[in-house]
Amino acid sequence: MTESRLVQQIAHALRHERERAGLTQQALAARAGLSQAAIARIERGDRLPSLTTAERLLTALDRQLRIEVEPLDSHLDATLDEMSGVDLVERLEDLGLDRLVAALGDLPYVLAGSTAALLQGAPIPVDAVEIAVRWQDSPRFTAFLERARAQRWNARWEQWGGVHPEPEEPGEHRWSTRHGELRARMVDELPEPIRVRLGTRTYPVEPLVEVEVTDRRAAELLRRHRQRLAAGTGDQPDGSAG
Known part of the structure; x- marks a missing residue:
């Protein structure tokens, strides 16, 4: 694993756990005894924290650090090969993307994570529509969930x-x-979204550079997808961005 990948994975893990806990960067900084600016740099991937700092931050979130090893790329290739043969429009229909987007109405959102990567042409697995929503819009989001008879x-x-x-x-x-x-x-x-057009619809989509910071699994697959494209062994993207 290169340092850049490790930086991205730590950035994603910290941001994910902080947002899961419902904390702002400033609130986490107060808990951990660090500056908000330091946490912002780590979450952007600008800084690789020491193990001591990483443990300190995760402890403040009632989490602990665990180190694992895994095969480098063979499992990624198998996943990409499986997904590359499936039609994009068919996959989006199976997800119910347009039904969900229509139901969200005027709620501000951006398609995120693996869904965003899929719309930008990456043949990666997606088993649910993923969106980013602001905390300040939580009441409106809750109203949508109630209309949609959502179960958590x-x-x-x-x-x-x-x-x-x-x-x-x-x-x-x-x-x-x-x-x-x-x-x-x-x-x-x-x-800040980009606009991806597919057929007659245009979607607000999280850029791939942001996906790679916020979604660890998608980041690994995107990295391998680019390597395969550069080597001439991967499929070309299906979507178009504008």
């Missing part, structure tokens, strides 16, 4: 339901709705 994923029982659907309540930001499965990343500010 209960990680303890590994089933849908039995937990409060509101984003402010503890738990994974993952819901089963009558329009399809939806996952959300709650953020202080929405990422």
Whole structure:
């Protein structure tokens, strides 16, 4: 693993856990005894923290650091090969993307994570529509969830339901709705989107550079996808951005 990949993975893990806990960077800084600027640099991937600092931050989030090793690229190639043969439009229909987008109405959002990568032509697995939503829009998001008869994923029982659907309540930001499965990343500010046109529709999409910071799994697949394209062994992107 190169240092740049490690920086991105730590940036993603810290941001994910902070947002899961419903904390701002300033609130986490107060808990951990660090500056907000230091946390911002780590989350942007501008700085690789020491193990001591990483443990300090995660402890403030009631989490602990774990180190794992894995095969370098063979498992990534198998996943990319499996996905590259599936039609993009068919995959988006299976996700129910247009149904969910229509149901969101005027709620401010940006398509994020693996969904954003898929719309930009990356043949990676996506099993739910992923969006970024601002914390300040949480009441409007909750109203949508109620209209959509959403049930939230209960990680303890590994089933849908039995937990409060509101984003402010503890738990994974993952819901089963009558329009399809939806996952959300709650953020202080929405990422600046690009516009991706597919057929007659245009979608607000998180840029790939942001996806690689916020989604560890997608980042690994995107890195390998680019390597394969450069070597002439991967499929060309299907989507178009404008």
